[in-house]
Amino acid sequence: MDYQKIKRVVIAGGGTAGWMAAASLAKLLGKNLDISLIESDDIPTVGVGEATIPTMLTLHELLGINEREFMAEVNGTFKLGIAFESWRDVGKDYIHSFGFTGKDCWAAGFQHFWLKGQQLGIAKDFGQYCAELLAAQQNRFAVMPKGGLNYAYHIDAGRYAGFLRRLAEKHNAKRIEGKIVSVNLHNETGFIESLTLASGKVIEGDLFIDCSGFRGLLIEQALHTGYDDWSHWLPCDSAIAVQTESVGPPIPYTRSIARESGWQWRIPLQTRVGNGLVFCSRYMSDDEGIQQLLDNIEGKPINEPRVIKFLTGTRRKHWNKNCIAMGLSSGFIEPLESTSIHLIQRSITRLMQMFPYDGIRQPDVNEFNTQMHAEIINIRDFIVLHYHVTERTDSPFWRFCRSMDIPDSLRHRIELFKQTGRVFKVPTELFGENSWTQVMLGQGLMPEQYHPIVNMMSDDELKNFLNGIDQTANNLVKQLPQHQEFINHYCKASAM
Numbered sequence: 001m002d003y004q005k006i007k008r009v010v011i012a013g014g015g016t017a018g019w020m021a022a023a024s025l026a027k028l029l030g031k032n033l034d035i036s037l038i039e040s041d042d043i044p045t046v047g048v049g050e051a052t053i054p055t056m057l058t059l060h061e062l063l064g065i066n067e068r069e070f071m072a073e074v075n076g077t078f079k080l081g082i083a084f085e086s087w088r089d090v091g092k093d094y095i096h097s098f099g100f101t102g103k104d105c106w107a108a109g110f111q112h113f114w115l116k117g118q119q120l121g122i123a124k125d126f127g128q129y130c131a132e133l134l135a136a137q138q139n140r141f142a143v144m145p146k147g148g149l150n151y152a153y154h155i156d157a158g159r160y161a162g163f164l165r166r167l168a169e170k171h172n173a174k175r176i177e178g179k180i181v182s183v184n185l186h187n188e189t190g191f192i193e194s195l196t197l198a199s200g201k202v203i204e205g206d207l208f209i210d211c212s213g214f215r216g217l218l219i220e221q222a223l224h225t226g227y228d229d230w231s232h233w234l235p236c237d238s239a240i241a242v243q244t245e246s247v248g249p250p251i252p253y254t255r256s257i258a259r260e261s262g263w264q265w266r267i268p269l270q271t272r273v274g275n276g277l278v279f280c281s282r283y284m285s286d287d288e289g290i291q292q293l294l295d296n297i298e299g300k301p302i303n304e305p306r307v308i309k310f311l312t313g314t315r316r317k318h319w320n321k322n323c324i325a326m327g328l329s330s331g332f333i334e335p336l337e338s339t340s341i342h343l344i345q346r347s348i349t350r351l352m353q354m355f356p357y358d359g360i361r362q363p364d365v366n367e368f369n370t371q372m373h374a375e376i377i378n379i380r381d382f383i384v385l386h387y388h389v390t391e392r393t394d395s396p397f398w399r400f401c402r403s404m405d406i407p408d409s410l411r412h413r414i415e416l417f418k419q420t421g422r423v424f425k426v427p428t429e430l431f432g433e434n435s436w437t438q439v440m441l442g443q444g445l446m447p448e449q450y451h452p453i454v455n456m457m458s459d460d461e462l463k464n465f466l467n468g469i470d471q472t473a474n475n476l477v478k479q480l481p482q483h484q485e486f487i488n489h490y491c492k493a494s495a496m
Helices: 015-032 056-063 069-075 110-120 131-137 159-168 215-221 285-295 342-351 362-388 396-403 408-420 431-443 452-456 459-478 483-490
Strands: 008-011 034-039 077-079 079-090 092-097 152-154 172-175 179-185 193-195 202-204 207-210 228-231 238-247 256-260 262-268 272-278 304-311 313-315 324-325
Touching: 008 015, 008 202, 015 034, 015 056, 015 342, 056 152, 056 228, 056 342, 056 431, 069 159, 069 483, 077 483, 079 431, 092 131, 092 431, 110 431, 110 452, 110 459, 131 459, 159 172, 172 483, 179 207, 179 215, 193 215, 215 324, 238 285, 238 483, 262 285, 272 285, 285 304, 313 362, 324 342, 342 362, 362 431, 408 431
Parallel strands: 008 034, 008 207, 034 172, 079 256, 207 324
Antiparallel strands: 077 152, 079 092, 179 193, 193 202, 228 313, 238 272, 238 304, 256 262, 262 272
16 A cells, blocks of 8 residues: 655644644654644634643653743643532532642552541541642642652643744744635545635645644544544533632632532632633523623633533544544543643644654554543543532532433442442553542542551551651641742743
8 A cells, every 4th residue: 555654744723732733743753744733813712721730741841841931921820739619519628639648558559548547536638648738728839859749730721822832833833824614635535635725725734633623624524533422421511711800819729619500610820810610501501600600700800701612522533534633623521620731732642652654554543542532531430420429419410410320430430449449540541549539539439448458557557657648748838838929939920
């Protein structure tokens, strides 16, 4: 078979996904490629996703991004985790932190030692053995040498896209202004040959990356790839976003506040706050959602509330023929655990690892799709967990979530933890054992037993073990400055 060498990469759409792909490919592979990005000034990006997770630091390290410059440009603050308020039940809160809680042993996770400590009355709350969680509660933060805090960012998505654009163009990626009006396919192979713009200009390419958002202009409208609908497990289908003026110093975590038909986010940047409401339209109208959000924000709104509609699920293939979907065009789980930018990053990394310089080979395509699908399934299950394992019965929405059918893969994880206290991370899975443990305990799922290896410790040894971890975490946090104080010293926002 005659394989066409890949020299011209065309990215359809800008925003975070498009410019992240352009910057990564241009900086890390660009000497061998001609990279173009088509973007229309007339098409707004969704651009409300302002919270990230620690994996972003890995990509930034590869791209050689200076953290202080980046944070100043994107109006950024630091994030140590997510506070889940009223998710277990009204008034019952917990934090899912990015840190590691306690110390594991070869046979059992820390939760087993903690469980026995709880039974003996000598253990504090689970999260109190995690430095990141304590720092979040005390509004403290600092970037430390290796062995310090695990953290991520709160960023202005529009500024981030601009930051990445400058990086991409510095490494010879080209931006083409225009609106795509047709996708032109090869008569025999069905591969994409070119894109026609409203101006009549035709952009030819060998590999196309679809960053056109929910429309899926290439991957779906042209290639009819298909979509797996997950709304029976993730029923929220609407979001409302509004920005507000800051009324106080930024906290180093995202707030996720459960409401009667969904949940509200609050993401603090240096000079403003991002707010939103994610909800299910079966239980709440757009007008009711807007009113609920405006009734529960702090500070004066900067813009008009914007309604965004979505369908939770995933594209059946993320790589189809010579097109790879990234960002919203590949699917959408929902923003609860800030995974959207991570999945863009994973798509980019996998593409670079499998880049088809000498032509597209089906085994590469199949492996890419298999890996992406497995990663997304595990993230989906983690998000469904938050909704399903709850004690809330105060509204039709929460009663539905408690009683809804769930994927068998998630049911197994829940029963495993409930009956044995065990959690096992799937290889290449985003969320580790500690994340699953934090959320399951936080949502009120308490294991029926702990691993018997814990009994190798006497009660006094267990008490000293727990106290030692507690003291180490507290001693670390006491050394940290206040979050705002650190930002002022490290990465004060630049005017733009």
